[in-house]
Amino acid sequence: MKIAGFVGSLRKAAYSGVVMDMLIELAPEGMEIERLTIGDLPLYNEDLKEDGSPAKVLALAEAVRQADGVLIVTPEYNRSFSGVLKNALDWISTEPGMPFSGKPTAIVSQSPGMRGGALANYHLRQTLSVIGAAILTGPEAAVANSGDLVVDGRIDDARTRKRLSKELDALAEAIHRAA
Numbered sequence: 001m002k003i004a005g006f007v008g009s010l011r012k013a014a015y016s017g018v019v020m021d022m023l024i025e026l027a028p029e030g031m032e033i034e035r036l037t038i039g040d041l042p043l044y045n046e047d048l049k050e051d052g053s054p055a056k057v058l059a060l061a062e063a064v065r066q067a068d069g070v071l072i073v074t075p076e077y078n079r080s081f082s083g084v085l086k087n088a089l090d091w092i093s094t095e096p097g098m099p100f101s102g103k104p105t106a107i108v109s110q111s112p113g114m115r116g117g118a119l120a121n122y123h124l125r126q127t128l129s130v131i132g133a134a135i136l137t138g139p140e141a142a143v144a145n146s147g148d149l150v151v152d153g154r155i156d157d158a159r160t161r162k163r164l165s166k167e168l169d170a171l172a173e174a175i176h177r178a179a
């Protein structure tokens with residue numbers, strides 16, 4: 001079961017990256033999560049598609065097409081998800097065959113604040129629904145107080161790990177149902 005992983009923050013010590021590392025560690029038997037690189041994409045510009053899309057965009061779109069599911073970790077910026085993530089989703093959405101179409105997709109937001117980026121989580125659902133992703137329903141996975149939970153670049157908090165393990169199980173179940 002191959003999962004295309006997106007992290008919506010570029011900073012080296014990003015809490016979003018730490019959350020993704022934890023998810024990779026918690027992946028159930030048979031699930032492989034690959035973190036894709038989105039930080040080196042140009043800003044979306046249709047002119048850049050004139051002679052064919054940039055190679056990095058083609059590779060990303062293909063990685064999504066080939067994946068059985070998608071996992072996205074996003075921070076919250078001004079009550080939405082990050083621009084770097086939106087840019088990647090916009091690029092991929094313009095590639096043939098609607099790469100996200102029907103892909104079981106799990107969203108995890110995180111924030112050092114007490115709502116865990118819940119508004120970014122819902123804003124991301126809006127965009128993903130337009131590009132055809134099969135978004136996991138149910139209570140949102142939102143990691144609150146991430147700045148306190150991250151110690152030495154990892155999260156060992158048992159409650160958070162249990163909650164996110166459940167999210168991965170739900171993603172695996174959705175993939176089985178879709179197969």
Ligand SMILES: Cc1cc2nc3c(=O)[nH]c(=O)nc-3n(C[C@H](O)[C@H](O)[C@H](O)COP(=O)(O)O)c2cc1C
Binds near residue numbers: 010011077116
């Ligand atoms: C431009 C900007 C806007 C932000 N807006 C919000 C916000 O609306 N809600 C929130 O909880 N945190 C907000 N934050 C704080 C981020 O949640 C915090 O910087 C977080 O650590 C970013 O995620 P990262 O660690 O993965 O980079 C904002 C930060 C920036 C830089």
